[in-house]
Amino acid sequence: MTDVGRHPNIKLLTLSEVVDVSGYVGNFTAKILKKSRYVDEKECTACGECAKVCPVLRPDEFNVGLSSRRAIYIPFPQAVPASYVINANECLGYNPAVCSKCIDACTKKCIHFHMSDEEIEENIGSIIVATGFDLYEPKELEEYGYTRFENVLTSMEFERLVNAGGPTQGHIIRPTDRKPPKSIGFIQCVGSRSLKKGGAYCSNICCMNTIKSTLVLKEHDPDIDIKVFYIDIRAFGKGFEDLYMRSRKLCVNYIKGLPGSIYELPDHRLRVAVENANTAKIEQYDLDMLVLAIGLKPSATTRKLQEMLGLQLTSDGFFLEAHPKLQPVDAATRGIFFAGCAEAPKDIKDSVTQASAAAGRAIRLMHKGEITIEPITSEVIASQCKSCGICVEVCPYNAIVVDRQQKTPAQINTAACAGCGTCAAECPFGAIVMNHFTDAQITKQIDVLLQKDTKEKILTFACNWCSYAGADYAGVSRLQYPANIRIIRTMCSGRVDESFIWHAFKKGAPVVLVSGCHIGDCHYINANHWTEKRLVKIWKKMEKMGLRQERLQLAWISAAEGIRFAETMKHMERLRQSVTTEEIGQTIEILNKIS
Amino acid sequence: MIKDQHALKEGTGFKSVSTLPRIGVYVCRCGLNIAQTVNCAKTAQAAQKLNGVVIAKDIGYACSEPGQHEIKSDIEKLGLNRIVIGSCSPRLHELTFRKMLQSVKLNPYLLEMANLREQCSWVHMTDKEGATQKAIDLIEMAVFRSSLLQPLYENTVPLTKRTLIIGGGVAGIQAALDLADNGYEVILVEKKPSIGGNMAQLDKTFPTMDCSI
Numbered sequence: 036m037t038d039v040g041r042h043p044n045i046k047l048l049t050l051s052e053v054v055d056v057s058g059y060v061g062n063f064t065a066k067i068l069k070k071s072r073y074v075d076e077k078e079c080t081a082c083g084e085c086a087k088v089c090p091v092l093r094p095d096e097f098n099v100g101l102s103s104r105r106a107i108y109i110p111f112p113q114a115v116p117a118s119y120v121i122n123a124n125e126c127l128g129y130n131p132a133v134c135s136k137c138i139d140a141c142t143k144k145c146i147h148f149h150m151s152d153e154e155i156e157e158n159i160g161s162i163i164v165a166t167g168f169d170l171y172e173p174k175e176l177e178e179y180g181y182t183r184f185e186n187v188l189t190s191m192e193f194e195r196l197v198n199a200g201g202p203t204q205g206h207i208i209r210p211t212d213r214k215p216p217k218s219i220g221f222i223q224c225v226g227s228r229s230l231k232k233g234g235a236y237c238s239n240i241c242c243m244n245t246i247k248s249t250l251v252l253k254e255h256d257p258d259i260d261i262k263v264f265y266i267d268i269r270a271f272g273k274g275f276e277d278l279y280m281r282s283r284k285l286c287v288n289y290i291k292g293l294p295g296s297i298y299e300l301p302d303h304r305l306r307v308a309v310e311n312a313n314t315a316k317i318e319q320y321d322l323d324m325l326v327l328a329i330g331l332k333p334s335a336t337t338r339k340l341q342e343m344l345g346l347q348l349t350s351d352g353f354f355l356e357a358h359p360k361l362q363p364v365d366a367a368t369r370g371i372f373f374a375g376c377a378e379a380p381k382d383i384k385d386s387v388t389q390a391s392a393a394a395g396r397a398i399r400l401m402h403k404g405e406i407t408i409e410p411i412t413s414e415v416i417a418s419q420c421k422s423c424g425i426c427v428e429v430c431p432y433n434a435i436v437v438d439r440q441q442k443t444p445a446q447i448n449t450a451a452c453a454g455c456g457t458c459a460a461e462c463p464f465g466a467i468v469m470n471h472f473t474d475a476q477i478t479k480q481i482d483v484l485l486q487k488d489t490k491e492k493i494l495t496f497a498c499n500w501c502s503y504a505g506a507d508y509a510g511v512s513r514l515q516y517p518a519n520i521r522i523i524r525t526m527c528s529g530r531v532d533e534s535f536i537w538h539a540f541k542k543g544a545p546v547v548l549v550s551g552c553h554i555g556d557c558h559y560i561n562a563n564h565w566t567e568k569r570l571v572k573i574w575k576k577m578e579k580m581g582l583r584q585e586r587l588q589l590a591w592i593s594a595a596e597g598i599r600f601a602e603t604m605k606h607m608e609r610l611r612q613s614v615t616t617e618e619i620g621q622t623i624e625i626l627n628k629i630s
Numbered sequence: 631m632i633k634d635q636h637a638l639k640e641g642t643g644f645k646s647v648s649t650l651p652r653i654g655v656y657v658c659r660c661g662l663n664i665a666q667t668v669n670c671a672k673t674a675q676a677a678q679k680l681n682g683v684v685i686a687k688d689i690g691y692a693c694s695e696p697g698q699h700e701i702k703s704d705i706e707k708l709g710l711n712r713i714v715i716g717s718c719s720p721r722l723h724e725l726t727f728r729k730m731l732q733s734v735k736l737n738p739y740l741l742e743m744a745n746l747r748e749q750c751s752w753v754h755m756t757d758k759e760g761a762t763q764k765a766i767d768l769i770e771m772a773v774f775r776s777s778l779l780q781p782l783y784e785n786t787v788p789l790t791k792r793t794l795i796i797g798g799g800v801a802g803i804q805a806a807l808d809l810a811d812n813g814y815e816v817i818l819v820e821k822k823p824s825i826g827g828n829m830a831q832l833d834k835t836f837p838t839m840d841c842s843i
C-alpha cells in the first residue's frame with residue numbers, strides 16, 4: 036500500500052470521484068472531483084496532536100462503529116496517504132471563530148479550513164474499474180434480529196473485534212457484558228443465495244471467511260463451542276478444503292440448515308431454532324453470540340459508472356465482462372477493464388490475479404503508443420440519415436451519437452464500433468453502410484445462390500463467431516448433412532437485415548434460416564437480442580400476409596455445437612421438402628403485390 | 631461521450647483498384663481433403679466462365695509456400711485485383727491470405743473465400759455430386775461478391791499511455807503497481823480518504839491465515 040503513495044508513476048487522488056468521462060479508446064478525458072481534505076497531505080506527519088484536542092466524537096467507520104474517532108482523524112494507522120482528514124460536516128470550527136482547536140495544536144501548520152474542492156482533468160488511454168463491493172446490510176432480515184439484539188454481529192464487525200488493532204485490541208468479547216463468549220454461532224449466506232432478500236448469487240468468500248474465523252476463535256479459546264449454520268460449504272479454492280477439515284477436526288459443529296428464528300433470552304443469550312437437514316429435526320441452541328456471514332453486493336457507485344462509461348451489468352448488478360471465459364477482464368467497450376469485486380465477488384487472491392491481468396491487458400493495448408482501428412466498421416451516409424436515433428439505441432458499444440433536437444446526422448465513432456452491423460440492419464432509412472458486409476454484397480450472394488434450382492436451396496445466415504464456427508465444427512467432426520445448404524456469413528446475426536429475408540422469399544427461397552450465438556453469448560454483447568426482435572416482427576408480418584411462419588427459422592448454435600448445427604440442417608431440409616412450388620409461387624405473388 | 635474521429639486513411643502503398651474487376655479463382659484441393667469429395671477441376675472450369683474471372687484453377691495447397699507463390703505471381707502477371715479462394719474455413723486462413731494479398735500490394739480486403747472443406751467436402755462425403763454442385767455455387771457466390779468488394783484501410787490513432795484506475799482497494803492497488811512498474815503512468819482515484827478498501831479492515835486472511843496489510 037505504501038508503495039502506491041511513493042511510486043513516481045502513480046498519481047494518487049483520494050477523496051476523489053470521477054464525474055465524467057468522454058472520448059474513446061486510447062483518448063479518454065476524465066473529470067475528477069477531488070474533495071477537500073482540509074489537511075495538507077504532503078505536510079502532515081500523522082503525529083495526531085490535532086485529534087487529541089478535537090472536541091467532536093463520532094463513530095469510527097473503520098471499526099464499523101465499534102469505537103469512536105474525532106472530526107479530524109486518520110482512517111486507520113496504516114492509511115495511505117498517511118495524513119489526517121477533517122470531516123467538514125462534523126467539524127465545529129469550520130468557522131474558526133467557533134473552535135479551530137486543531138489549527139492551534141498543529142505545529143506544522145498543515146490544517147487549512149479554506150481549502151476547497153478541486154476539479155481535475157486527466158487525459159488517459161485506458162481505464163481500469165476496480166470499485167469493489169459494498170457489504171450487505173442485514174437490517175431487512177428481521178428474523179436474524181440484527182437490529183434488535185446487541186449480540187448479533189456481522190462478519191465485518193467480528194473482523195474488527197478479533198483484530199489486534201481493533202476496538203478491543205483483539206479480545207473477543209460479547210457486546211452486552213464485555214465478557215469472552217463461551218459459545219458462538221455463525222449464520223451463512225446472509226443476503227446471498229436468496230431470491231427474496233439480498234442477492235440470488237453466492238458471495239464467494241463468506242464460507243471461507245467463517246471457516247477462518249472458527250480457526251481464529253479456537254486459537255483464542257480451544258474450548259469455545261462453535262456452531263456454523265449453512266446451506267452448503269463452498270471450499271473450492273486451493274488450500275480451502277484443508278482449512279475446512281482443520282476446522283472440523285477442532286470440533287466446530289457444522290449444522291446443515293439456516294435458522295428460522297432467533298430469540299433473545301433474559302441473559303442476552305440467543306435462542307436459535309433450526310431445521311437440521313441431516314437429522315430432519317427442529318433443533319434449538321442457546322448461544323452467547325451470533326455472527327452473520329453477510330454477502331457482498333455491488334458497490335453503490337456501480338450504476339453511475341455504468342452510465343458514464345457505457346458499460347453493462349449482469350442481472351446481479353456487477354459489471355459484465357466482454358466474454359465470461361475468453362475475455363474475463365475486458366469490458367465490451369474497448370479500452371476499459373475490470374479488476375476485483377467490481378466484476379463479481381471474489382477473494383483477495385482472485386482480485387489480485389484479475390488486477391494483474393487487467394494491467395496486462397491495458398499494457399497490451401497501450402504499448403505501441405497508437406491503436407489500430409479495424410476497417411470492418413459501419414459508416415453513416417449523412418444525406419440519408421433522418422436523425423431518428425434508432426441506431427444509437429441498438430448499438431451495443433455506444434459507438435453512435437446523434438443529436439435528435441438539432442437533427443444533425445448520426446456519427447459513428449469507428450474506434451468504438453466493433454462491426455456487428457446491427458445499426459445497418461435496423462436503420463429504417465438505409466442510411467448506414469456496414470463495410471465489407473454491405474446490402475449490395477449480401478443481396479448479390481442471395482441472388483446467385485437462388486438463381487438455379489431455387490426450390491432445392493436452403494439459405495442460411497450464420498454469424499462468424501458461433502453458428503458459422505459451429506458449422507465448421509460439424510465439418511471437423513465429419514457430421515454429414517444434406518448438400519443443398521448454402522451459408523452466407525455475417526459477423527453477427529444482428530447484421531441480417533429484414534430486407535434480406537424478404538428479398539430471398541421474393542426470389543423464391545423455400546426456407547430461410549437465421550442463426551447466431553445463444554442469447555447471452557453474443558460476441559457483440561447483446562446484438563442478437565435485436566436479431567430475435569427483428570425475426571419476431573417478421574414472423575408477425577408473415578402471419579398477416581398469410582405466409583407460413585415456419586419457413587423462416589431462427590437457431591442459436593454455439594461454436595462447439597457441431598451436432599446441433601448438423602441436426603438443424605437436417606431439420607431445415609425436412610422443412611424445405613414441405614414447401615411446394617405452388618406455395619413458393621403464391622409467396623412471390625403476395626410479396627410482389629406489396630412492393 | 632464519443633467524439634467523431636472517423637476518417638479512413640486512404641492507404642498509401644496499395645495498388646489503386648480499377649472499377650473493372652479482374653478476378654483470380656483458386657480452388658484448393660487441400661491434398662485430398664477437398665478433392666476426394668469435390669471435383670475441383672470441374673469447379674474451377676465452371677468459375678472460368680463467370681464474368682470478370684481472368685483465371686480459375688485448382689491448386690494443391692493454396693496456403694502453402696508454393697501455393698501462395700503461384701497466386702502471387704498470377705496477381706502480378708495478370709494484374710488481378712480480386713482473389714477468390716475456395717479452401718478451408720476463412721476462420722482458419724483468411725488472415726493468411728489477406729497477408730498474402732498485402733505482400734503484393736493488393737488491398738487485403740479484396741479477398742473472398744468459399745468454405746469448401748469444413749462446410750462442403752467434409753460434411754457431404756457420400757454425395758460427391760451434391761458437394762461439387764455446392765462448391766460451384768459457393769465459388770460463384772464468392773466471385774460475384776468479390777466484384778463488389780471495396781478496398782478498406784486500417785486506421786491508426788495516437789493513444790495516451792496513461793491509465794485511470796477507479797477504486798483503490800487491493801485490486802486497484804495491484805493494477806496500479808503493475809502498470810507503474812512497467813513504466814506506465816497511473817491516476818489512481820479513491821473516493822475515501824485512504825486507499826486499502828475492504829481488505830484493510832480484515833484481520834487474518836484465508837487461505838494463508840496471515841495479516842491483510
Ligand SMILES: Cc1cc2nc3c(=O)[nH]c(=O)nc-3n(C[C@H](O)[C@H](O)[C@H](O)COP(=O)(O)OP(=O)(O)OC[C@H]3O[C@@H](n4cnc5c(N)ncnc54)[C@H](O)[C@@H]3O)c2cc1C
Nearest residue numbers: 167168336375376382383797799800801821827828835836
Ligand atoms: C468480512 C470479510 C472478510 C473477508 N476475508 C477475506 C479473507 O480472509 N481472505 C480473502 O482472500 N478475502 C477476504 N475477503 C474478500 C476481500 O475483502 C476482497 O477480495 C477484496 O477486498 C476485494 O478487493 P477490491 O479491490 O476488489 O474491492 P474493495 O476492497 O471493495 O475496494 C474497492 C475500493 O474502491 C473504492 N471505490 C468504490 N467506488 C468508487 C468510485 N466510484 N470512485 C473511487 N473509488 C471508489 C472503495 O472506496 C474501495 O476503497 C473478505 C471480505 C469480507 C467482507
Ligand code: SF4
Nearest residue numbers: 224227237238241242
Ligand atoms: S460463500 Fe458460502 S456463505 Fe457465502 S454465499 Fe456462498 S455459500 Fe453462502
Ligand code: SF4
Nearest residue numbers: 420421423424426462
Ligand atoms: S437509424 Fe439511420 S436514420 Fe436513424 S439516426 Fe441512425 S443512421 Fe440516422
Ligand code: SF4
Nearest residue numbers: 430452453455456458
Ligand atoms: S456496427 Fe455494431 S458496433 Fe458498429 S456502430 Fe453499428 S451497431 Fe455499433
